[in-house]
Amino acid sequence: MLPLLLLVSAVCRAQYPEEEKPEEKPYLKLGGALRFNYNLSTWKEDQLERGGDFGFDLFRINAEAAYKGIKLNAEYRFYSEAFGGGFLKQGWFQHDFSEASQLQVGLNQVPFGIQQYNSNNWFFNMTYYIGFEDDHDMGVKYIHDAGQWQWQAAYYKSAEDMVFSSAEASPNRYSYDITGRNKENNQLNFKVVRRLGDSLAHELGVSVQGGLIYNLDTEENGNRYAGAVHYEYKSGHSPWNLKLQAMLYRINPKYAAGNDLDFVEMGAYGANYNVANKGEVYTAGISYHLPIQTRLLQSIDIYNNYGYYNKRISGYENAHMNVLGALLTAGPMYIYTDAAFGYNHPWLGPEWTNAFTAGTPDDTKWHMRFNINMGYYF
Numbered sequence: 001m002l003p004l005l006l007l008v009s010a011v012c013r014a015q016y017p018e019e020e021k022p023e024e025k026p027y028l029k030l031g032g033a034l035r036f037n038y039n040l041s042t043w044k045e046d047q048l049e050r051g052g053d054f055g056f057d058l059f060r061i062n063a064e065a066a067y068k069g070i071k072l073n074a075e076y077r078f079y080s081e082a083f084g085g086g087f088l089k090q091g092w093f094q095h096d097f098s099e100a101s102q103l104q105v106g107l108n109q110v111p112f113g114i115q116q117y118n119s120n121n122w123f124f125n126m127t128y129y130i131g132f133e134d135d136h137d138m139g140v141k142y143i144h145d146a147g148q149w150q151w152q153a154a155y156y157k158s159a160e161d162m163v164f165s166s167a168e169a170s171p172n173r174y175s176y177d178i179t180g181r182n183k184e185n186n187q188l189n190f191k192v193v194r195r196l197g198d199s200l201a202h203e204l205g206v207s208v209q210g211g212l213i214y215n216l217d218t219e220e221n222g223n224r225y226a227g228a229v230h231y232e233y234k235s236g237h238s239p240w241n242l243k244l245q246a247m248l249y250r251i252n253p254k255y256a257a258g259n260d261l262d263f264v265e266m267g268a269y270g271a272n273y274n275v276a277n278k279g280e281v282y283t284a285g286i287s288y289h290l291p292i293q294t295r296l297l298q299s300i301d302i303y304n305n306y307g308y309y310n311k312r313i314s315g316y317e318n319a320h321m322n323v324l325g326a327l328l329t330a331g332p333m334y335i336y337t338d339a340a341f342g343y344n345h346p347w348l349g350p351e352w353t354n355a356f357t358a359g360t361p362d363d364t365k366w367h368m369r370f371n372i373n374m375g376y377y378f
Helices: 003-017 043-051 126-130
Strands: 027-041 053-067 070-078 086-096 101-109 136-145 149-158 183-196 202-215 219-232 240-253 263-268 271-276 278-291 299-310 319-328 333-343 367-376
Touching: 027 043, 126 240, 126 278, 126 299, 126 319, 136 183, 183 219, 202 240
Parallel strands: none
Antiparallel strands: 027 053, 027 367, 053 070, 070 086, 086 101, 101 136, 136 149, 149 183, 183 202, 202 219, 219 240, 240 278, 263 271, 278 299, 299 319, 319 333, 333 367
């Protein structure tokens, strides 16, 4: 780490000689959001009788700052106690070596697959629920973006751990990580992107990830790895957005003898569930942006996102999710209206703990959650 800091210092001095250094002023920007949520789930008879539930979703605070070549980006979220309470969603220190290169240190987004989101809706896609979409971990990330080519390299010491030592990882967090009697550690990521076309609207990407998984009972490290390829079409001159991704992962924990399991626990938002040790996920999403430009409503984005989870464990039923919906933009307000369908999905069906392992063989049905999330962003 010391050689890295010395290198950063030398580059900074080379870019700004003492006699030519421009006058720097502190920069601070504060923002946030307040969101409420309505949902109606077809598998909850009591909720159907009530006509759904409407209540508090989150309140968040965002901060961006910069001074003397060092930037700060942080977001803290407050949910209800049932959904994990308050926790840091992201937070890092940043130095820009140039307009194309930067270094981030702290809780930052893992460079894997389509970013920032592999989805257009409020529910994300299947990749989010097993820790491969908008995942944030504790480490160091370097980004170089030269337009046609972008590459990112990162090292993560741990996941979003707020509890240190040999204690079990808390599920009170934003993005899904391995929890329970296993802990993520020492992870490496590399991602490369090639943009094509006159407006660089076509993006092709390859991501690889590898790391260790420490078992609290055996006090030994297992290993884990994942890879993904993706394509995204996104242009400022077209109302269409297309996202396609295929990925695989393998997790090999060091369980105690006689206790070999085909799954690990994963957690977020205050609760854990089980996830198969190996599988592939295929996702596809399409959206259309429709400008409105009335006094109240500025635009509508119509979208459909589908995810298929192929569990590579004998006897485990596969999982699906599909979200059809629209995003309404009204000034500082964003309103997501979604019909989310799930098959063996913990958030979109009656089975929570084992939906992403065995599922509910011989009794699995499609279920639907109708959801309206309205947020005021400032």
